[in-house]
Amino acid sequence: MKFKAVKGTRDFYPDVMRLRNYIVDAWRRVSLRNGFEEYDAPIFEYLDLFTIKSGDEIAEQLFHFTDRGGRRLAIRPEITPSLARMVAAKINTLPRPIKWFSVPRLCRAENPQKGRLREFFQWNVDIIGVDGIQADVECIFTAVDFLREVKLTADDACVRIGCRPLTVASLEMAGMPEDKIEAALALLDKRPKVTAEVFIKLATAAGLDEKQLAAACALQDCKSIKEIQELMDGRENIAGILDDLRELMKRLEQMGIGDYCQLDMSIVRGLAYYTGVVYEVFDRKQSLRAVAGGGRYDKLLEIVGGPAASATGFGMGDVVLGILLDEKGKLPEDVLAGMLDFFVIDGEDGTFEKVLEVVAALRTRGYAADYSFKRQNIGKQMREANRRGARLAMIIKKEQQGDQPEEFTASLKNLLTGEQRDGISITDFLNQPTLIP
């Protein structure tokens, strides 16, 4: 019997794992320097936690099961419901501000496609309890700080920024009944991804009035705040929203990331719970799915049984990002190879015990050190040193002078430059860290 990984999941062999770690380490580094603290939640939760927000039909897209105690559980498809649950449980005692990030492993029972797998990792960055656009600015800055960290320029990727309340206002202006608005938003979210024909078909299928939708479509096509202002002229309560949007764009500019950011009213986000600014990160050519998406979601804590609390944040998956980095040639070379500081070689019979002692001492001092499991000639061990990506090869030899006790010496060869030093006393080497190049 031969076993395989389940379709849509990945085996992370060391070469693939190095790429995952390159991404995850950068996510964590950027989060911490932007003042976010890491959290995590269990990999499975009560199924209801996911259905309460998105409806029972979401269960189809989840891996769910009943445990021996009869609990209906599900592997998490996203971490935001867990975040809302955790914050709601301790809302009065958590130190503020609540600037949290996480890198959860998530699973969705979907059909695998390019950029969409059944198991993936997603960077989540959220700020809870802060009203006002500065919290949104923080999240967007953090996303762009990451793009820069992995060498994606403003020519490679950008943040497209929309505004949910404006889209809702345009639908209301056109007379869309309130109970149709959620369906209309879900449909508008799909609009940039389908042809005009398909869009109309979907609208009809969803029972939406085409003329009412048209107003929102006109908003989606606006390219500037001025255009929006002209289109929405006369509508009450729009001025404040527009002022905020203008200020948001200005602050992104002040923080030096204006070139990565652009207004794009066609960004709506599919999920029902967004209430403010929304955004998605795309490759500039938009040849791939969104790399990241997020926005303000001020009602979610209440939905999961917590108090009213404002919230904003985004998620970025590892799958599309990995494709983009690969396509743009942005994966650094040293991600593609393992690294050892030292490879220690027994240069003659009777020196293997000394090899073990040296390797142990080097590791204990924090150096990555290894040796061959095979007792073989120096040439073969040297080849293993090279294959393992070692920086330095250390060849241990014995020296006998007269009737003095046996002494061990080493030759140290830099495998990058070829430079070599001989006759190094092992005792000195281990006692004087400055001898280590």
Add this chain to the structure above:
Amino acid sequence: MKFKAVKGTRDFYPDVMRLRNYIVDAWRRVSLRNGFEEYDAPIFEYLDLFTIKSGDEIAEQLFHFTDRGGRRLAIRPEITPSLARMVAAKINTLPRPIKWFSVPRLCRAENPQKGRLREFFQWNVDIIGVDGIQADVECIFTAVDFLREVKLTADDACVRIGCRPLTVASLEMAGMPEDKIEAALALLDKRPKVTAEVFIKLATAAGLDEKQLAAACALQDCKSIKEIQELMDGRENIAGILDDLRELMKRLEQMGIGDYCQLDMSIVRGLAYYTGVVYEVFDRKQSLRAVAGGGRYDKLLEIVGGPAASATGFGMGDVVLGILLDEKGKLPEDVLAGMLDFFVIDGEDGTFEKVLEVVAALRTRGYAADYSFKRQNIGKQMREANRRGARLAMIIKKEQQGDQPEEFTASLKNLLTGEQRDGISITDFLNQPTLIP
């Protein structure tokens, strides 16, 4: 409706997450410096992968489910079967040696107890394809290198080393039929944890002959290789096994970890697949469950459909380890607090935009920098800086000289020493990294 985490799982709030990261980061650091490469597998696998090795009854201890495609899947309770599957699939093309580690998230559908949860993290360290005791030595050294890394001394914890083939030989010597040996090993594994009375009851329940068991019990009580030799005298094929065991203990001594290691023939390990040296890491007083356990398992790859290949390794969970570190007071203080390099404060009206610019520049240079979301007086912002654990507070002010354009300057206060420098030009500060203390 209020949601909670499922019983036996943990919410990793930032303070708890820091502890998890402290442990996981040390696991990874120690693995890499010992020459191991990281891998991972999917969180769920075909259920059969787990039952083929351990029998159908193991399914009761797993979270398992059937997906929409009718596949019977399970969340992994251990990663070794996935490791065996992955290595078996590429045995002929993987670079040697196969020295791999992983830090999987694992789930078991057990009743939670002290040191045993339904979701946990486990460090796994394995060497595949290397016969001979040096591979076992490498794994044990790596385990101890970690203990030292987290400041657990030989007085805090130790590795107890047993030998499965000797235990099997002692059972065979006493006439135990071959088909009873697996049950006998499982029972002997429990012996140190139960009273003599309970042991006899369990033996009767398992249909095992008490006198046949007694031979293995006598072996379990041996304290040295000499005692084993005397007990097993005359038995064929024992000499080679004893030579290996002696050499193993000698090499652990040579690598400087003899004080952490002791022979203990009562270590048998419960799982059926061990074939050689076995060991467990315990707190010295043995007041807790085992912190880690492992050994040689040369047949597992064949069981999951791969070729014959020798294998050895261990697993160390985060739960018992966390309890031990806490009990011994070995958790470093800075794990208990977040850390920021800079907290930037707007010292007067009209400086907030400059705060954003400075924060953005600091973060982009890799510093952890943050600021208050609230526009409030310096005292309150300073309190936030302290609460956030910032190393430096930077207060931005405006300076107007005659009709020159407005200039921004900063005071930089070291919050640890109280030392303060004033009148720093923001432009200079950002252009000269040496000014950053």
